[in-house]
């Protein structure tokens with residue numbers, strides 16, 4: 001091997017090693033960039049259902065479970081449905097004077113980050129007032145949930161026989 005070729009090979013090896021280290025450096029810089037998380041409409045809504053009513057009933061209630069996986073605190077602030085004139089978020093409470101179970105409209109239902117909130121017959125429900133039609137077993141209807149941080153999610157509510165709660169079936 002003559003001197004000229006030796007230096008040429010050495011030169012090529014140095015370029016390769018230098019290139020490798022530059023590559024490694026750029027990779028490590030890449031991975032040191034802070035991860036950006038994108039907040040999507042990440043709510044897990046489980047088994048929405050409503051109890052069937054008598055044919056001319058004026059009110060009905062729907063139940064469901066909401067898990068907030070968005071990465072931030074949020075709240076349910078509005079519910080919309082075409083089955084009734086009015087749809088509201090309601091909370092059950094026991095009247096301190098009479099001891100009877102009452103319900104009241106709430107402006108919002110807080111959904112802390114990572115929490116799972118059940119709207120079930122014991123605590124909260126979505127109340128429909130001035131139903132256009134009674135709710136029949138086996139039918140379903142769309143319900144839109146509006147969240148404080150701007151997300152909206154439409155779910156299908158199944159109409160079931162009163163007293164049967166899909167949550168307790170399993």
Ligand SMILES: [Cu+2]
Pocket residue numbers: 061090091103104125126127
């Ligand atoms: Cu109610």
